[in-house]
Amino acid sequence: MNDVLQLRKEIARLEVDLERLKRQLAHLQKACAHEFVETPLARTCAKCLQTESLYY
Structure with a gap:
């Protein structure tokens, strides 16, 4: 019981x-x-890793 707590x-x-x-x-x-690196589906910032979808 102690382990659970x-x-x-x-x-x-x-x-x-x-x-x-x-x-x-x-x-x-x-x-x-931002310094984005793009792929066909998304772009991602090389500095902070924020990712945005390019597929809608």
């Missing part, structure tokens, strides 16, 4: 970290001077 605490901590890192990544991508 530890795992749930770890999951909660990781979810908080994930949200923080998502916000940090969004901030970096917003401020990036």
Whole structure:
């Protein structure tokens, strides 16, 4: 039972970290001077890895 509680605490901590890192990544991508590399289906920034679909 103790293992289950530890795992749930770890999951909660990781979810908080994930949200923080998502916000940090969004901030970096917003401020990036993108240098896109294009493929037939997508273009991806070589600096911040922001990806945009070219297939609609």
